[in-house]
Amino acid sequence: MIKVIIAGIENQQSNFDYLMQELAELAYANNMQVVADIRQGLQRPVAATYLGKGKIEELSRLAEVKGAEMLILNDELSPTQIRNLEKETALAVLDRTELILEIFSSRARTKEAQLQVEIARLKYKLPRLRTSSNEKLDQQSSGGSLANRGAGETKLEINRRTIQKRIAQLSRDLKNLDKEQEIQSSSRRESGLPSVALVGYTNSGKSTTMNGLLNLLSDTDIPPAKQVMTKDMLFATLDTSVRKLRFQDKREFLLSDTVGFVSKLPHNLVKAFQSTLAEVKNADLLLHVVDLSDKHSAEMVKVTTETLKELGVENTPTIYAFNKADKTDSRYPVIEGQQITYSARDAKSLHALADLIKRVLFKDYKTHKYFISFEQGRYLEKINQLALVTDTTYNENGAIITAEISPAQEEYFARFLTE
Ligand SMILES: Nc1nc2c(ncn2[C@@H]2O[C@H](COP(=O)(O)OP(=O)(O)OP(=O)(O)O)[C@@H](O)[C@H]2O)c(=O)[nH]1
Ligand SMILES: [Mg+2]
Secondary structure (H helix, E strand, C coil): CEEEEEEEEECCCCCHHHHHHHHHHHHHHCCEEEEEEEEEECCCCECCCECCHHHHHHHHHHHHHHCCCEEEECCCCCHHHHHHHHHHHCCEEEEHHHHHHHHHHHHCCCHHHHHHHHHHHHHHHHHHCCCCCCHHHHHHHCCHHHHCCHHHCCHHHHHHHHHHHHHHHHHHHHHHHHHHHHHHHHHHHHCCCCEEEEEEECCCCHHHHHHHHHHHHCCCCCCHHHCCCCCCCCCCCCCCEEEEEECCCCCEEEEEECCCECCCCCHHHHHHCCCCCHHHHCCCEEEEEEECCCCCHHHHHHHHHHHHHHCCCCCCCEEEEEECHHHCCCCCCEEECCEEECCCCCHHHHHHHHHHHHHHHCCCCEEEEEEEEHHHHHHHHHHHHHCEEEEEEECCCEEEEEEEECHHHHHHHHHHECC
């Protein structure tokens, strides 16, 4: 394990402690050992070096004593700040954004996740490209035709263009992948099934909740492949999995599990993950999972809410699901309005959660009576798929059907209304 020092600047943020603790956890998630934690109280970072002169000296001494090889900062730094810090401390320097990008990059398994992370990394790198010290020489030796481009075409600019081209290429690859997925996702939407998306902080228990609901609401035994991976580490899940579930009364819905959030999640990363997060954007209901046993859970709710806003889904109906109650003194399962306190490892909790989902998801459904003649038989099939048919009787011309139907489907079936 590589030994690192973490450092941050405190400017009266109330959540500074928590951010530094989380930075240590992020380092740990990236296989690093934090050997020291340096904090400086400053109104704002020093423009040239982020930390003050005295702190940098203290830090360099400490690095030597502790055998640290790298310095990790709690904010996103400017290229100059990183360069200067590297020079003055003789340590490799990484900022919070880069650290998160590294974790994502090592966890990305599917082609889509890999492309998304790579694009985010290159976008981070682009404004940070350095002018190499032998740039002038390079420029002269390239001679001839390049010479008349003058200072306009430095090596730096060539690098920049190469990266831009690469970003464009990766974005095209991603788009082509997305097209395939868009087809899957739109056929899901056309299925008319309501969809629920698990969202929340990383490690809050989204995947465990998904598996619990899968066990409970699958009509057949679920093959292990249908289960999603759960693990006690940050960013265990980077991809989206969607599963079809069915309540006892036969109504079906889609449940999706996806990447978790963290404080100061790099903007480029959120943008790059737009396609992975498509299920969240299209969801009819969000299940916001919170780790109630974490003493920073309120902060985590805030960060998740901000990230959801960035995705433009702040108005999607939401169930707040306070998980891991078994690790606290709270009673569980307890439902209050659209909130539940539960444990994803507890069967009774999962039943209660399923009931709450059903109640919220179908709350705008209305019961209607329809008549569908035998000539229109295919609609009979359709209504059985899309609505909860509670009663069917026949006369000589067709079927009389009582069904609970969603606001979205009401119009479609309106022509068959009998009353
Ligand atoms: N004690 C307890 N542990 C839980 C509960 N729910 C989840 N866990 C544990 O918490 C850890 C994280 O759970 P995951 O389901 O992987 O969390 P996640 O939200 O999917 O995390 P990411 O995919 O990393 O964003 C795992 O070790 C789970 O076993 C719970 O109700 N009680
Ligand atoms: Mg997960």
